[in-house]
Each structure stands twice: as structure tokens, then as C-alpha cells.
Amino acid sequence: MKIATVFALSLLALTACEGKQQTTAAATSNVNGVITNTKVLMTDYAMRAALGTNPNTAAYVTIKNGGDKSEKLLSATCACATKTTLHEMTMKDGVMSMGENTGGFEIKPGETLVLAPGGNHIMLEGLTDRPAEGQTVNVTLTFDGAGPVTLAMPVSNAPLAKSGTSEEHAH
Ligand SMILES: [Cu+2]
Known part of the structure; x- marks a missing residue:
């Protein structure tokens, strides 16, 4: 009974989310390539391989807004995980911690x-x-203007750290 209720609620949530999207860009994917739907350009995307028994992992991407109006990365979803969120690192009392960014990342x-x-x-x-x-x-990344874009992310044990907005590509 409880499971059925939760399932029904998540279906409702999904429906509510879909209603918010104003435009839908063609979902494209290209391993190790560059993704563009004329507004957002995505490079350097990778997912960290699952380690040991750790139930969690992280994924990375660099997104350039090539359009003429602001874009917001609203959410990310993956069929591989129970919960996928945007996480932000913050410094508090000299300690770095991560937490969910519910407002999205504006670009x-x-x-x-x-x-x-x-x-x-x-x-x-x-x-x-x-x-x-x-x-x-x-x-799948969803933007407020550019809509959803699905990236086929290569899985790596050690995705390289990326600094700034360098165009260098690591393979
Ligand atoms: Cu995190």
C-alpha cells in the first residue's frame, strides 16, 4: 500500500515537472564529443565510476551559454540512481561541504x-x-530555455579536474 502511494506521488511529481518546460530541444548525445542545441554547448562530461560499496557517485560537465539570453540548469536526471540532484560546494566555518542547489545554476x-x-x-x-x-x-540535463538534453557520459575512475573555462580536452 505504502509503495503504491509513493509511486503515485512520484508520477504526479513527474507530470508537474513536465508541464514546466516551455521548449523542448532535440535530445542529442555524442560520446566524447560536443553537444549543442544552438543555445548550450556541453563539453568535458564524465561520470565517476562507482567505488567499492559506495551507494553514490558524481557526474561532471562544462556548459557554455552560446545564446543571447540567460539559461538556467534546472535539474539533472539519470535512470542509474534513485535520486539525482545538483550539488553546490560551500565554505562554512572553514569547512567545505556540499548541499543541494534547489534553485538551479544560472548561466x-x-x-x-x-x-x-x-x-x-x-x-x-x-x-x-x-x-x-x-x-x-x-x-539528462534540463534547462529553462533550451529544454532537456541527454548526454551519453563516459564513465571514468578518475575524471580529470578542470580549472576555469579552459577549452582543453582530456581523454
Ligand atoms: Cu554532492
Whole structure:
């Protein structure tokens, strides 16, 4: 009974989310390539492989807003995890901690959002399908203007840290 209720509620939540999207860009994916739907350009995306018995992992992507109006990364979803959220690193009393960013990450025209190891990231909790080195896992990012874009993320044991907005590519 309880499970049925939860399931019904999550269906409701999904329906509510879908209603919010104003435009839907064609979902495209290209491993190790560059994703563009004319407004947002995504590079350097990767998912960290599941380690030991750790139920969680993280994913990374660099997003450049090539459009002429502000874009907001609203959410990320993955069929591989029970819960996928945007996580933000914050410094509190000299200690770095991470927490959910519920408002989304805004990317102004011409600006670049970097989600990379050691910084803000996509958090995947309660892995139902454990990503292993060499696999490719789909992650869908939803933007307020550009709509949803699905990235086929290569899984790596050690995704490289990325600094600033360098265009260098690590393979
Ligand atoms: Cu996190």
C-alpha cells in the first residue's frame, strides 16, 4: 500500500515537472564529443565510476551559454540512481561541504558553468545500476530555455579536474 502511494506521488511529481518546460530541444548525445542545441554547448562530461560499496557517485560537465539570453540548469536526471540532484560546494566555518542547489545554476549569455571534481557537481545517490569504467551512462540535463538534453557520459575512475573555462580536452 505504502509503495503504491509513493509511486503515485512520484508520477504526479513527474507530470508537474513536465508541464514546466516551455521548449523542448532535440535530445542529442555524442560520446566524447560536443553537444549543442544552438543555445548550450556541453563539453568535458564524465561520470565517476562507482567505488567499492559506495551507494553514490558524481557526474561532471562544462556548459557554455552560446545564446543571447540567460539559461538556467534546472535539474539533472539519470535512470542509474534513485535520486539525482545538483550539488553546490560551500565554505562554512572553514569547512567545505556540499548541499543541494534547489534553485538551479544560472548561466548568463557568453558565460560558462563548470561542474568538475572538487567543485559543484551532479550528485547521483542510491545507485541502482552501478557505473563501471568504460561504460556510457545517459544523463539528462534540463534547462529553462533550451529544454532537456541527454548526454551519453563516459564513465571514468578518475575524471580529470578542470580549472576555469579552459577549452582543453582530456581523454
Ligand atoms: Cu554532492
